[in-house]
Amino acid sequence: METPRDRDDRLAEDLRALRPTPHPQFAAELDERVAAGFPRRSRLRLPSFNRLRAVPTRRLLIPAGGLAVLAIAVSTAVIATKDGEKESAGGGGSLLSLTAPASGDSAAAPEEAAPEASSAGSAAAGAEIELSEDSEANLTRLDNRAVERSATLVLGAAPADVADDSAQVFEAVHAHNGIVMRSSTHEGEPGRAGATFELLIPSAKLGDALADLSAIDEVRSRHEATADITAPTVNVTELLRDSKARVDSLLGQLAGAETESEREAVEAELAQERRHRARLRAQLQHLQRRADLSRVLVRIETGAAEESGTGGGTWGVDDAIGDAGQILAVAAAVAVVGLAILGPIALIALLAWLTHRAWVRRERRRVLS
Amino acid sequence: MEQTLVAEAKDAPRAGDLAFDRLYRSSRDDVYAYVAGLLRDEAAAEEVTAAAFERAYRKRNRFDPERGEPRAWLFGIARNAALDELRRRGRQAELTAEPEDVDARALDEGAEHSERRLAVSAALERLEPPERELIALKFFAGLENSEIARVLGIGESNAGTRLHRAMTKLREACDGNA
Numbered sequence: 001m002e003t004p005r006d007r008d009d010r011l012a013e014d015l016r017a018l019r020p021t022p023h024p025q026f027a028a029e030l031d032e033r034v035a036a037g038f039p040r041r042s043r044l045r046l047p048s049f050n051r052l053r054a055v056p057t058r059r060l061l062i063p064a065g066g067l068a069v070l071a072i073a074v075s076t077a078v079i080a081t082k083d084g085e086k087e088s089a090g091g092g093g094s095l096l097s098l099t100a101p102a103s104g105d106s107a108a109a110p111e112e113a114a115p116e117a118s119s120a121g122s123a124a125a126g127a128e129i130e131l132s133e134d135s136e137a138n139l140t141r142l143d144n145r146a147v148e149r150s151a152t153l154v155l156g157a158a159p160a161d162v163a164d165d166s167a168q169v170f171e172a173v174h175a176h177n178g179i180v181m182r183s184s185t186h187e188g189e190p191g192r193a194g195a196t197f198e199l200l201i202p203s204a205k206l207g208d209a210l211a212d213l214s215a216i217d218e219v220r221s222r223h224e225a226t227a228d229i230t231a232p233t234v235n236v237t238e239l240l241r242d243s244k245a246r247v248d249s250l251l252g253q254l255a256g257a258e259t260e261s262e263r264e265a266v267e268a269e270l271a272q273e274r275r276h277r278a279r280l281r282a283q284l285q286h287l288q289r290r291a292d293l294s295r296v297l298v299r300i301e302t303g304a305a306e307e308s309g310t311g312g313g314t315w316g317v318d319d320a321i322g323d324a325g326q327i328l329a330v331a332a333a334v335a336v337v338g339l340a341i342l343g344p345i346a347l348i349a350l351l352a353w354l355t356h357r358a359w360v361r362r363e364r365r366r367v368l369s
Numbered sequence: 370m371e372q373t374l375v376a377e378a379k380d381a382p383r384a385g386d387l388a389f390d391r392l393y394r395s396s397r398d399d400v401y402a403y404v405a406g407l408l409r410d411e412a413a414a415e416e417v418t419a420a421a422f423e424r425a426y427r428k429r430n431r432f433d434p435e436r437g438e439p440r441a442w443l444f445g446i447a448r449n450a451a452l453d454e455l456r457r458r459g460r461q462a463e464l465t466a467e468p469e470d471v472d473a474r475a476l477d478e479g480a481e482h483s484e485r486r487l488a489v490s491a492a493l494e495r496l497e498p499p500e501r502e503l504i505a506l507k508f509f510a511g512l513e514n515s516e517i518a519r520v521l522g523i524g525e526s527n528a529g530t531r532l533h534r535a536m537t538k539l540r541e542a543c544d545g546n547a
Contacts, residue, residue, distance in 0.1 A: 014489045015508035017482075021406035022398060026415045030422065034393050037386070038423045165510060364452040368498045 068338075075334040076327060104198040146233040146287065149203050149294040150225050159193035159302045162186075165216050166195045169298055172212040173197075176205040177291070188257055191303030199296040206294045213298055220301065233287045235279055243277040390431045392439050395423060399510040400447045406505030407451050407498075410543055417454045421447035443517035444510065448502075472488055485543075492542030502537035 020032075033039075157165050168186050172179055178201040185195040201209045214222065250270040257263040400421060424448050432442055466503035493501060506517045518528035 007540065008536065011489065011536065011543065012508060014486050015493075015504060016483075018486060018490055018493070019402045019509045020411075020414070022401040022415065022418070023411070026419075030397065030419055033419065034390065034422060038426050096392075126400070244382065360453075363456050364449065367452045367455045368502065 032215055032307045042308040044047045057291045057324070066173045072334050074340065075240045077186075079330050079334065095223050145228065147203075148227045148290045149206055150227075150231050150296065151206065151294065152221070152223045152297045153213055153219065154221040155213075155216060155298065155301070156220045157190065157194075157300050157302055158192050161193055161217065162193050162300055162302065165300050169195075169197050169199075169213065169300075172209060172216070173201065176203055176209040176210065178205075178296075189302075195298075197296075197298040199295050199298060200293040203292055203294045206296070212255060213296075216302070219301040229290060233284070233291070234318055236284045236287060240277065240280045240284060242354075243273060243280055246273050247277060280289065387437075389426060391481060392425075392443060393452070396440060396443055397422070399512075400443065400510035403505045404447055404451050405503055405538050406509045407448075408454065413454055413458075417450045418447070418523060421450040424450060437519045438516060440512070441516045444506070444520045445514065447482065488543050489539070491547075492539050495498075495542050496535065500531075503528075503535045504539065 076276070123317050155165065162185060169183075170180060172178075181198040181200055183195065184199045210222070211223075245271065250273060254263060254266045254270065257266055296308050305328055397418075401414060401418045404417045404421070405411060408414050409415065421443070425443050428446070432439060436442070493504065496504065503517065506512045506520060507514075512520065514529045514532065515525050517532070518525040523527060523531075
């Protein structure tokens with residue numbers, strides 16, 4: 001009597017006997033291909049890519065990370081270099097600005113302000129400067145841009161040299177038609193002795209003036225700044241033009257007034273408009289003056305150099321730390337921008353890959369169902 | 370049987386190749402038998418078997434021994450290749466061609482055996498493709514239940530249950546033929 005177990009064993013034996021076996025020729029060919037390492041039939045594929053695919057993912061992480069760091073470093077260097085060039089060109093306080101002094105160009109106000117600005121004197125200094133020619137020239141060069149410039153220069157000197165350096169400051173200012181707004185000199189021990197000067201220098205000559213001032217003694221720091229005041233200048237100019245048109249219109253009305261009361265009303269309005277026009281003209285003069293005359297602060301210090309603040313003539317540990325921080329900040333910014341660009345792309349690629357993989361799995365399941 | 374492909378590949382540059390070579394030599398006929406049992410097409414089985422070994426060779430350094438035996442990993446690749454072939458051709462496992470001439474081979478082995486094996490072969494044809502795949506993995510490829518479970522992505526007890534059901538259906542089909 002055959003038991004169920006005997007039947008199962010016999011069925012298993014029959015199934016094993018029905019086991020398909022590969023054709024000897026196919027087996028031999030496959031053996032050869034395996035021994036040869038499955039050479040590619042197509043030569044279109046790059047062997048380097050094949051090798052890359054064979055490398056474990058973990059081994060790819062180190063070179064990939066190195067490449068990412070290298071890309072960030074190169075981008076940081078490029079950006080930092082560009083920033084340095086901008087600061088140098090814009091007169092930003094740095095050591096480079098000493099070797100590339102500003103040209104002193106500035107913009108002037110529009111045509112209506114030119115006559116009024118021709119004698120922009122300073123009551124405090126008791127001097128007058130002819131500005132209209134420079135202003136017109138600057139206006140042409142800078143395409144009607146009005147730029148206000150300022151500079152701060154710190155010189156280091158021995159206490160005994162303060163008086164002599166101060167005299168040279170006056171000479172340099174006068175040589176460039178500048179104005180000494182305020183000055184103060186202190187004598188005494190190192191650290192207490194010194195001098196301070198508030199100057200107005202014609203913007204067209206600012207670069208030359210700063211070069212002369214820098215040559216007086218050791219430069220401990222130098223900072224230059226610019227501010228574009230084109231918008232307020234243009235605005236005031238247009239208001240002034242409108243006011244002039246209004247005055248002309250009122251003058252026409254006054255000529256045509258037939259009654260005394262009508263004439264009085266027009267005259268009152270005319271007086272008010274003329275006051276308004278005078279205020280606008282004063283504003284324009286002030287803007288013109290800010291564009292044509294650069295404010296320069298010169299300080300002569302004695303004592304240790306670190307008292308002069310940041311950005312001294314020598315590059316020290318503080319500067320190194322500051323530069324390192326700046327570089328790290330730029331590197332972080334580059335990394336963030338890179339992630340912002342690559343992140344969505346990688347996410348889309350990942351989603352596409354996952355979708356394709358899920359679809360393939362579903363199709364494989366469906367094949368046998 | 371090789372326990373790891375990666376570990377040996379780390380030890381020596383050619384160790385991974387040697388491990389793959391041993392895996393190939395021990396599994397070549399089994400893989401072919403499984404694929405042929407699934408596809409029921411000799412030419413397609415040869416093509417898919419070669420493709421499966423090539424895929425495995427290209428991925429040999431990515432094999433993770435913590436996720437299973439190399440043999441189960443290899444049969445997983447072969448299964449995907451076979452299913453891709455079926456999918457590509459737009460047909461299921463029921464194909465007209467036989468993997469080989471079973472009838473002729475059975476006749477050489479005696480009347481009793483030949484009659485019984487013809488009945489088994491016919492019963493096998495009537496099984497659902499997933500059941501036939503289980504039979505192929507177990508008796509053609511010689512996999513253990515744990516390896517079958519790994520290949521199919523199911524639990525071992527589940528694999529045993531399914532296999533038992535498939536065998537029961539096959540036995541009933543054989544009885545029906547008789």
